[in-house]
Amino acid sequence: MLRRVLVAGYGAVAYVFFLVTFLYTIGFLARVAVPKDVDDGPTGPVWLALLVDTALLTLFAVQHSVMARPWFKRWWTRWVAPSIERSTYVLAASLAVAALLWLWRPLPATVWSVPDGWLRWVVWAGQLLGWGLVLLSTFQIGHFDLFGLRQVFARFRSRQYAEPRFAQPLLYRLVRHPLMVGFLIAFWVTPDMSVGRLYFAVVASAYIVVAVRFEEHDLARQLGDDYRRYQREVPRFVPRVPGTAGRRRAVPVEPR
Numbered sequence: 001m002l003r004r005v006l007v008a009g010y011g012a013v014a015y016v017f018f019l020v021t022f023l024y025t026i027g028f029l030a031r032v033a034v035p036k037d038v039d040d041g042p043t044g045p046v047w048l049a050l051l052v053d054t055a056l057l058t059l060f061a062v063q064h065s066v067m068a069r070p071w072f073k074r075w076w077t078r079w080v081a082p083s084i085e086r087s088t089y090v091l092a093a094s095l096a097v098a099a100l101l102w103l104w105r106p107l108p109a110t111v112w113s114v115p116d117g118w119l120r121w122v123v124w125a126g127q128l129l130g131w132g133l134v135l136l137s138t139f140q141i142g143h144f145d146l147f148g149l150r151q152v153f154a155r156f157r158s159r160q161y162a163e164p165r166f167a168q169p170l171l172y173r174l175v176r177h178p179l180m181v182g183f184l185i186a187f188w189v190t191p192d193m194s195v196g197r198l199y200f201a202v203v204a205s206a207y208i209v210v211a212v213r214f215e216e217h218d219l220a221r222q223l224g225d226d227y228r229r230y231q232r233e234v235p236r237f238v239p240r241v242p243g244t245a246g247r248r249r250a251v252p253v254e255p256r
């Protein structure tokens, strides 16, 4: 019983830590309601800021991509119980984000700034829409599975955990990566773009473009022709314009 309580507690702590870093990231990029944002921090030579920021972004990218690979999961679940595998991944990812938020070095020179007025509010709304899309997408494919909570609570209740099926809810019929589209919108749609924030947006976007290829490679291996058909039917990031020749309905995909 104690072990099951500890597992559930560990999952809950990992989830809360994720929520805190996620909300902080929104404030960090928006420069709202956080003590240290993307344009704050120790100043110094540009080369040092670029070096530190690149190292922080690389740490996140390597952690996120390596730990998500099936071969890595097979390897480390020899030591880490499968019920806390996802929570540990979430904890590691949140630690990498926390390090980035804490140690990020600013390059505050302005690239663009939208003057006060209605357009500025429209741009803010666009950024909020991006974050909303991120959150909504997680719920479409199983928010509590993605962040490890269902796994630890299945263990707590001594139930067998079943991975969610490969789903094609609304957003996933429009594009294959709505969650990443949400991030791209949140990173780029901003009324105030500094050099440091632009560097963050460029590197993070490049990482997203590479990371989804790894994810698709794994999904194609798991689901075979069904996934390859889904790739043909549904665009990666940009929805098709209704009425264009390429528009077709997505086909059902077998469960994972």
Ligand SMILES: C[S@@+](CC[C@H](N)C(=O)[O-])C[C@H]1O[C@@H](n2cnc3c(N)ncnc32)[C@H](O)[C@@H]1O
Residues within 6 Å of the ligand: 137, 141, 165, 166, 167, 168, 172, 176, 177, 178, 179, 180, 181, 212, 215, 219
């Ligand atoms: C962080 S989520 C990102 C999902 C997707 N790349 C996106 O941007 O919306 C990554 C996890 O989602 C899973 N996944 C991707 N597409 C899915 C779908 N249509 N249904 C269920 N799970 C999916 C992947 O297997 C992976 O474990």
